[in-house]
Amino acid sequence: MKHLLSTLDLSRADAIRILDIAEEMAAVGTREVKKLPALRGRTVVNLFFEDSTRTRISFEAAAKRLSADVINFSAKGSSVSKGESLKDTAQTLQAIGADAVVIRHGASGAPARLAATDWIDAPVVNAGDGTHEHPTQALLDAFTLRTHWSALHGHTSLGSDLSGMRVAIVGDILHSRVARSNLWLLRTLGAEVTMVAPPTLLPHGSHAWPCTISYDLDATLASGTDAVMMLRVQGERMHDSYFPNTREYSRLWGFDDARLAALDARDTGETIIMHPGPMNRGLEISSAAADSPRSTVLAQVANGVAVRMAVLYLLLSGDQQRPAPSDATRPAGL
């Protein structure tokens, strides 16, 4: 693994390795001295073209717990409006001596461009690109799911996957990098995925995805799920005719109190409720659901640091002997 750009090309072995190392890293977080010397003297750059305080501080905490030096490079706005190109920014970081670049960018594929060009040699971690992917979010979600799933079945989580688990991902799939990264990773780990959304918020072409697609949240919940992942919905979407208004959205696709009550009547807490944050309470998730014992929202945040420690550790000090996956080959399609 030279870069982490997408979960689509992440093998099952690599995914489980990251999750296993993250468990060790999580143990560090419970100590009084939350620090390992693993990346001492290495420089990690957080290159954020979009505001995302949550993701940035999670990566910052992860790098610092591994004793790396952290540079936060906030380049808000597109490269065009800012006047400096992505290429020039990357070459600047190369000259500064960055050992890894964590990039958040509003344009899908921007991290892939950094990785494919010779603008910079350092490993690239995709911290969310446009509406494409957010692989560390999917890894922390998988970590959270695995902890729950293994505890439920009374087996050790180390080395295990999510075989047999049923996960519903609900909301604005079209614009969600979290949904895409989760779909590929959950499938790789053996889970079954159902995407639940209004038809306007499902991408054209998603019929080919390895998941079930549903427009009916109640039917999906009634058929049984082990985890429900609620996605953030931007209220402004109603101005682009994706749905009539936020009240109707909330009624049909929000995890509201009535759906929580229905779930409580069905099981005793086996189904967990997830959200990548930041939440729109009262829109896609009610406060009662967000604060219920089923909610893993804060566990996800804590797990995020452990997973990002594992990723940085593997990219910066893991074995680099394995050949990079055919960078030179021409993409398919001719």
Added chain:
Amino acid sequence: MSTNTSYLIRGAKPLGNQETDILIHEGTIAALGADAATHPAAAHATVIEAAGQIALPGMVDLHTHLREPGREDAETVETGTRAAALGGFTAVHAMANSNPVADTAGVVEQVWSLGRRSGWVDVRPVGAVTVGLAGTQMSEIGAMADSRAQVRVFSDDGICVFDPLLMRRALEYVKAFDGVVAQHAQEPRLTEGAQMNEGEVSAVLGLAGWPAVAEESIIARDVLLAEHVGSRLHICHVSTAGSVEIIRWAKSRGVNVTAEVTPHHLLLTDELVQSYDPVYKVNPPLRRAADVAALRAGLADGTIDIIGTDHAPHPSEAKECEWAAAAMGMTGLETALSVVQHTMVETGMITWADFARITSTAPAAIGRVADQGRELAVGEPANITLVDAEARWIVDPFAMATKGRNSPFKGLELPGKVTAVFFHGHPTVLGGKLATPRVSEAF
């Protein structure tokens, strides 16, 4: 004409037929076959050994972006027409989206004049349909038609003439000048922020989709409008299977519509976008393999009339960036012949005679270029392209004459090499290299 030199082409195969000799004298084809060597002018002629090479009428591109005036950093008339000559062309139509826009007689005459001064090919300016390509007010179509540039093709290419009433009026108005409206079919609302073909690949890549229906709905509207007002309509760069179906239907009804396809849409698919390399970003976007197959079939059966390169050079910084920020467009003049040979001739879908029709005769007819796209016959203007069809070459954008390095065929091995081009009897290309421009007495 100032061409006093004679050339004797020996052993070339006109349209791929029997080997023969062709004598060029004073800008025209003076003799063919056994008569060529015995013609008085043959005694002093420069001999071009072309045994086994294909002789074609000089290629005519209905869709070229020469960028001048305004974007001389991307291309100039001089560099673009050098590229055209090397690609086997003897005429190109320069699209109107320059800066200033070619929407007045002054601008089209400037472009025409620059073309004459360069002397590599005929440069036929395309006039904008609307002032500033803004889509609201018709430009001075009559003045451009009557100018020295003799404009016959009108297009807002890059932008769709979306207002249906304005499109109707433009179709009607150009009839007075024997003109044609070349439509860039793209429903603007359905393609807001569009980045690539909408489908299975865009769903995975998280790039905003450019749906096929946005092209097809405009073509459907416009063929019905053209039928209603009895006008000529040309559809630029058709890219979807559905568009081919609609045009086939329109032609079966007798609608006076012609259509073009680019070489890149005959070969490349949206799978290439998985690399996020903006060299594959183009408008209309690369489509699915099923669309490529339908475009090839439509070109073979005559539903699609011509090849148009949509040669769109960009400076490197416009492509060395993230996908969303990159400019749309690909170079094409120096690869068009090879890509069409590869996709259509070598697959057995068309003959070299068909190749001459779709790259020369038909585009010259649509653009009303009287002295181009003619038969290879005695007395005709000597616009001739010689092709070594057996040659193979590897595409290197840095070895091209165009300023644009944005060729999506970079690194591919392609068949067919242009060895010589005669432009009104003057060799602009010899031995596969640029020779000299033809000197015009008036520009």
